[in-house]
Amino acid sequence: MAQSVEPTAPPPHTADRAGSRHTADRPERGLATALAAEQAHLATSRAALARMRERAEALFSTGQHVAGDPYAAETLGRTLSRRVAELADQPDTPLFFGRLTFADAEHHVGRRHVTDDLGEPLVLDWRAPLSRLFYRASARDPQGVTVRRRFGFDRGELTSFEDEHLGRGEELGTASRILTGEIERPRVGPMRDIVATIQPEQDELVRADLETSLCVQGAPGTGKTAVGLHRAAYLLYLHRERLRRSGVLVVGPNRAFLAYIAAVLPALGEVEVAQTTVEELVARVPVRAVDAPEVAALKHDVRLAEVLRRAVEARVSGATEPIVVSDGSFRWRIGVDPLRRIVEETRREGLPYATGRERVRARVVALLQLQAESRRAESPGDAWLRRMGRCRPVTDFLDAAWPALTPEGLLHLLYTDPQVLATAADGLLTPAEQELLRAGRPGRTPKATRWTAADAVLVDEAAGLLERPAGFGHVVVDEAQDLSPMQCRAIARRSEHGSLTLLGDLAQGTAPWSATDWRESLAHLGKPDAAVVPLTVGFRVPAAVVALANRLLPALAVDVPPAESLRRDGALDVRTVPDLVAATVAEVRAALTHDGSVGVVAADDAVDRLRAALAAAGVETATADDVEAATRVTVVGATAVKGLEYDQVVAVEPAAIVAAEPRGLHRLYVVLTRAVSRLTVLHTAPLPGPLVDAPTAPTR
Ligand SMILES: Nc1ncnc2c1ncn2[C@@H]1O[C@H](COP(=O)(O)OP(=O)(O)OP(=O)(O)O)[C@@H](O)[C@H]1O
Numbered sequence: 071m072a073q074s075v076e077p078t079a080p081p082p083h084t085a086d087r088a089g090s091r092h093t094a095d096r097p098e099r100g101l102a103t104a105l106a107a108e109q110a111h112l113a114t115s116r117a118a119l120a121r122m123r124e125r126a127e128a129l130f131s132t133g134q135h136v137a138g139d140p141y142a143a144e145t146l147g148r149t150l151s152r153r154v155a156e157l158a159d160q161p162d163t164p165l166f167f168g169r170l171t172f173a174d175a176e177h178h179v180g181r182r183h184v185t186d187d188l189g190e191p192l193v194l195d196w197r198a199p200l201s202r203l204f205y206r207a208s209a210r211d212p213q214g215v216t217v218r219r220r221f222g223f224d225r226g227e228l229t230s231f232e233d234e235h236l237g238r239g240e241e242l243g244t245a246s247r248i249l250t251g252e253i254e255r256p257r258v259g260p261m262r263d264i265v266a267t268i269q270p271e272q273d274e275l276v277r278a279d280l281e282t283s284l285c286v287q288g289a290p291g292t293g294k295t296a297v298g299l300h301r302a303a304y305l306l307y308l309h310r311e312r313l314r315r316s317g318v319l320v321v322g323p324n325r326a327f328l329a330y331i332a333a334v335l336p337a338l339g340e341v342e343v344a345q346t347t348v349e350e351l352v353a354r355v356p357v358r359a360v361d362a363p364e365v366a367a368l369k370h371d372v373r374l375a376e377v378l379r380r381a382v383e384a385r386v387s388g389a390t391e392p393i394v395v396s397d398g399s400f401r402w403r404i405g406v407d408p409l410r411r412i413v414e415e416t417r418r419e420g421l422p423y424a425t426g427r428e429r430v431r432a433r434v435v436a437l438l439q440l441q442a443e444s445r446r447a448e449s450p451g452d453a454w455l456r457r458m459g460r461c462r463p464v465t466d467f468l469d470a471a472w473p474a475l476t477p478e479g480l481l482h483l484l485y486t487d488p489q490v491l492a493t494a495a496d497g498l499l500t501p502a503e504q505e506l507l508r509a510g511r512p513g514r515t516p517k518a519t520r521w522t523a524a525d526a527v528l529v530d531e532a533a534g535l536l537e538r539p540a541g542f543g544h545v546v547v548d549e550a551q552d553l554s555p556m557q558c559r560a561i562a563r564r565s566e567h568g569s570l571t572l573l574g575d576l577a578q579g580t581a582p583w584s585a586t587d588w589r590e591s592l593a594h595l596g597k598p599d600a601a602v603v604p605l606t607v608g609f610r611v612p613a614a615v616v617a618l619a620n621r622l623l624p625a626l627a628v629d630v631p632p633a634e635s636l637r638r639d640g641a642l643d644v645r646t647v648p649d650l651v652a653a654t655v656a657e658v659r660a661a662l663t664h665d666g667s668v669g670v671v672a673a674d675d676a677v678d679r680l681r682a683a684l685a686a687a688g689v690e691t692a693t694a695d696d697v698e699a700a701t702r703v704t705v706v707g708a709t710a711v712k713g714l715e716y717d718q719v720v721a722v723e724p725a726a727i728v729a730a731e732p733r734g735l736h737r738l739y740v741v742l743t744r745a746v747s748r749l750t751v752l753h754t755a756p757l758p759g760p761l762v763d764a765p766t767a768p769t770r
Pocket residue numbers: 252253262263264267268269272288289290291292293294295296297575578609610712713714715743
C-alpha cells in the first residue's frame with residue numbers, strides 16, 4: 071500500500087491522517103527518520119541556493135569591471151541581474167516537492183536546479199527531461215521509477231510525504247491526499263504555480279515541442295491558464311537562448327486577469343515574459359470613442375483585411391512622366407517605360423508596402439548610377455547615392471507612383487473618401503456596410519480622429535501591410551474564444567515564425583464575434599493545422615456547482631465536452647430572497663466566517679450599489695484589479711470576472727447578468743464557474759430557464 075507520514079507533532083489538520091495510517095511503532099519511527107532526512111535535505115538545498123545567489127550577486131557587482139566595454143557591461147549586467155532574480159528563494163514556496171527513486175539513483179524534483187559547491191545536483195528543475203517521469207510514470211508504466219514521493223508543506227515547512235511504489239504496482243493517482251489537499255486548498259490572492267501537481271494530460275501539453283502550435287479547449291477550471299503559463303516556462307528552459315532573443319508573449323483578456331496571473335512565471339524563475347491584452351498589443355492610436363455594436367461587428371469582420379489590402383495596393387500606380395535629374399554638368403534621365411517596369415517588378419515581389427517603396431527608390435537610384443558610371447567612367451560614392459535617392463525628381467516620382475503611407479492615414483482615407491472605399495470594398499461590402507463604416511464621423515486628419523477599439527485593430531492590420539512587425543518565438547493566448555477574426559490576425563502577425571498556445575472555452579465566448587469553431591480561429595491565426603486538444607477534468611469548481619453550470623450548456627449553441635469535477639467537496643446554494651442587497655451583505659458576512667477569498671459577482675451596473683451597501687455594513691471590499699488587496703472580499707462586475715476565481719462566490723441576480731448583453735447566458739456560465747469551495751446564487755427575479763428547479767447542495 072502507498073505510505074504517508076507526518077511528523078510526530080503535526081499541525082492539527084494532518085494529525086489524524088498520520089495516526090490512522092501508521093499505528094505500529096516501528097514503521098512510524100522509520101518514517102519519522104525519513105521525514106527528518108528530507109527536512110535536512112531541504113535545509114541543505116536552501117543553503118546551497120543561497121550560495122548560488124551570493125555567487126551571482128558577487129559576479130553582478132564585479133561584472134562592470136570585467137566586461138570590456140559599456141555595451142558588454144550592460145549585457146552582462148542584465149544577464150546577471152536576471153540570474154540573481156531567478157535564484158530568489160521564496161520562503162513560502164517549497165524548493166522541492168517530489169522525489170524519484172530509481173534502482174541506482176534518487177532525485178529531488180523542484181522549482182529550479184540547485185547544485186552543491188561541487189556542482190552536484192541537490193534538486194532537479196521540474197522541466198529537466200528526467201523530471202518528466204515525476205509527472206508521467208505510472209504503476210502500469212513505471213519507466214524505471216521504483217518510488218515516487220510527494221511532499222506536503224505547511225507554510226514553507228516540509229511536514230509530510232506520500233510514497234507510491236510504482237515498481238510494485240502501487241499508485242495513488244488523484245486519491246493522493248497531498249494532491250487533493252493542494253487542489254482543494256482555499257484560495258486567497260493571486261494565482262499560484264501548479265508544478266507540484268501537474269496532471270499527466272496537462273504535462274503532455276506543457277511539454278509539447280517549441281515547433282508545435284496547440285489549441286486547448288477546456289471547460290472552466292481545467293487548468294488552461296496554468297498549462298499555458300507552465301508551457302511558457304518549460305519552453306524558456308529548453309530553448310533559453312533562442313527565446314530570449316525572440317521573446318515569449320502572454321496575451322490575456324484584461325488587466326485584472328494579467329494582475330491575477332502575474333506572479334506565476336516569476337515564481338518559476340521566469341522574469342522576462344511580456345504579458346499584455348490584445349488591446350494593448352494593437353495600441354498604435356489612442357482609443358477615444360466607442361462604435362455602435364453593428365459597426366464594431368463589421369470592423370472585426372475578416373473581410374476588412376481584404377479591403378485594407380486592396381486599399382494599399384491601389385495606392386501604387388504606374389509612372390506617367392520620366393525622371394530627369396540635374397547633377398552638376400550632367401543630366402540623367404529615366405524614361406516612363408523603365409519606371410513602369412520597376413514598379414511592376416516590385417509590386418510582384420509582394421513585399422510590405424513601405425519596404426516596396428524603398429525597393430523602388432533603390433532601383434531608380436541604381437539606374438541613375440549606371441548612367442553616371444558609363445558617362446564618368448568611375449563609380450559614384452555613397453553620398454552621391456544618398457543624394458540621388460532624396461533628390462526632388464526621384465521623391466516626386468515616388469510620391470506619385472508609390473506614395474508614403476501611415477497606417478492611420480490609410481484608414482482615415484478609407485473613412486473619408488467614398489470612392490477609395492468603394493473601390494477597395496467592391497464585391498466585399500455592400501453599399502450599406504460601406505455607409506456604416508463611414509458613419510463614425512472621422513476628423514479632418516488622422517490625428518484629429520477619435521478612434522475606436524475596433525479602429526485600433528484595423529490600424530494594426532494596416533501597419534502589418536506596410537511593415538512586418540517583429541514577432542515572438544512563442545505566444546500564449548488565453549481566453550482565445552473571444553478574439554475576433556481581425557484580432558486573431560493581429561496575433562498571427564506576431565507569431566508568424568513562432569508557435570502558439572491557444573487556450574479557451576467556446577462555451578465562455580461572450581464577445582459578439584466570439585469563436586464557435588476553433589478551426590476558424592486557427593485559420594485566422596495562421597496555424598490551420600494545429601491540434602485541438604480537450605481538457606475536461608476540472609480542478610476549481612466543485613461537482614455540484616459544475617452540474618448547475620452545465621445546465622446552461624445546451625442553450626449556449628457550442629459543441630464542447632461538458633466538464634467533470636475532480637472535487638467532491640464544496641457547496642451550492644440557490645436562494646430566492648426578498649431584498650438582494652441585504653441578502654448579499656448577510657451572505658458575505660457568513661462567508662467571512664470561513665477561510666479564503668470571497669467574490670461577489672453581479673451585473674456591472676450593480677457593483678457600486680453593492681460595494682456601498684457592504685461598506686455601510688462595515689465590510690471592506692476591493693475591485694478585481696486589486697489582486698494584492700489586503701481585504702478578502704472583492705465585488706466584481708460579471709464582464710470582468712473571466713479567468714478569475716474566488717474561494718466563495720456570491721452570484722447576485724442571474725437574470726440581470728443575462729439581460730445585460732446579447733450573449734448574457736454565456737456570461738452567466740462564466741460567473742457560475744468561478745467558485746472554488748462554495749457558490750451562493752441570490753435572486754429576486756425568476757432564474758433563467760435552464761436553472762429553474764436546479765438541485766442545491768448545501769454541505770455546511
Ligand atoms: N494540476 C493541478 N493541480 C492543482 N491545481 C490545479 C491543477 N490544474 C489546475 N489547477 C488549479 O485549478 C484552478 C483553475 O485553473 P485555471 O485557472 O488554469 O483554469 P482555466 O481552465 O484557465 O479556467 P477558466 O476556463 O475559468 O479560465 C486554478 O486554481 C489552478 O491553480
